[in-house]
Amino acid sequence: MNENSLKKALSKLKLGGLRYFDSIGSTNDEALAWAATEGGAADLSLVVADEQTQGRGRLNRKWFTPKGSALAFSLILRSSETLRPNLSRTVGLAALSIAESCSKNGLTPSIKWPNDILINGKKLAGILVETVWSGDELDLLVIGVGINVFKSSVPPVDLLQFPATSLEDELGTPPNREEVLSSILEALIHWRARMGTDEFIKAWENQLAFRGQQVQTFAGTDVPVVGELLGLEPDGSLRLLDKHRKSIVVRFGDVSLRPDA
Numbered sequence: 001m002n003e004n005s006l007k008k009a010l011s012k013l014k015l016g017g018l019r020y021f022d023s024i025g026s027t028n029d030e031a032l033a034w035a036a037t038e039g040g041a042a043d044l045s046l047v048v049a050d051e052q053t054q055g056r057g058r059l060n061r062k063w064f065t066p067k068g069s070a071l072a073f074s075l076i077l078r079s080s081e082t083l084r085p086n087l088s089r090t091v092g093l094a095a096l097s098i099a100e101s102c103s104k105n106g107l108t109p110s111i112k113w114p115n116d117i118l119i120n121g122k123k124l125a126g127i128l129v130e131t132v133w134s135g136d137e138l139d140l141l142v143i144g145v146g147i148n149v150f151k152s153s154v155p156p157v158d159l160l161q162f163p164a165t166s167l168e169d170e171l172g173t174p175p176n177r178e179e180v181l182s183s184i185l186e187a188l189i190h191w192r193a194r195m196g197t198d199e200f201i202k203a204w205e206n207q208l209a210f211r212g213q214q215v216q217t218f219a220g221t222d223v224p225v226v227g228e229l230l231g232l233e234p235d236g237s238l239r240l241l242d243k244h245r246k247s248i249v250v251r252f253g254d255v256s257l258r259p260d261a
């Protein structure tokens with residue numbers, strides 16, 4: 001992967017700009033810095049790196065992007081009429097787009113709400129959305145994505161709390177990283193224009209992992225909220241049904257789902 005191969009693969013997409021790095025701390029940090037410069041970065045500007053040395057997950061957890069093996073990118077979305085009222089759907093926009101791109105390649109992905117993509121119960125990709133505000137007005141957001149593409153991108157088991165996989169492991173053959181990126185961005189541009197629709201929520205909900213199963217979520221406390229995973233609220237919150245048949249809405253916090261043992 002290099003700047004030219006990326007430019008070629010992404011030429012059909014109307015990106016606002018492209019910055020490629022052989023190695024970088026974090027693509028999200030670079031995107032945030034780019035957006036903050038005089039004149040800023042245009043809508044749909046993209047930062048791609050072959051290697052991240054300080055890749056971040058939520059709550060400052062680490063995301064591993066070893067050299068020559070993964071996809072790490074951050075896409076800048078400028079605030080717009082469509083985005084503003086649907087901000088809470090942004091992580092779904094990224095998750096749905098990655099999932100659709102996997103499905104196109106014949107895989108069966110699922111979304112571990114809110115920000116992980118699983119294949120065969122193992123983590124393939126993670127998403128980190130960060131927002132920039134001017135007072136209480138949204139200025140822009142950065143969608144950061146890390147995807148394990150080749151086998152060599154999967155971190156050693158002792159570094160993980162959750163099993164991981166790669167596209168190569170699942171497909172049985174190594175895909176082209178530029179093509180994977182192009183297909184995700186194409187889906188993302190398609191769904192961004194439809195973020196406010198019921199169709200969007202339905203498509204996102206249809207890809208959720210553990211639907212109809214007993215799950216537990218941790219929303220910033222040690223005590224899990226337990227229930228059957230029903231689906232999504234219009235704002236992208238998760239809807240569970242507890243043992244008293246009462247509906248519970250899980251909105252935010254550090255929520256991770258595990259099948260209830």
Ligand code: ADP
Pocket residue numbers: 056057058059061062063064065115116123124125126127146148153154155159160161162163164165256
């Ligand atoms: P969570 O899994 O709780 O949603 P994040 O999505 O923020 O957490 O991702 C960070 C976590 O993902 C790390 O703590 C690490 O266990 C795991 N991780 C880091 N890099 C990778 C990778 N390349 N593939 C799979 N899992 C990873």
